[in-house]
Amino acid sequence: MEVLTLKAEVSTDCAKYRNLKAEVLTLKAEVATDCTKHRNLKTEVLTLKAKVSTD
Helix, strand or coil: HHHHHHHHHHHHHHHHHHHHHHHHHHHHHHHHHHHHHHHHHHHHHHHHHHHHHHC
């Protein structure tokens, strides 16, 4: 009986771990998207600044 209980616990832990890993990857992807947006925004601001100084 104990072995079966342990097996069930281990498989539950593995499932939790997989879900956690998926969440972490999703968060990483979201952060990367935010960084890209930030870089694009920074570029736009610099371009606008350059235009203003030229004008």
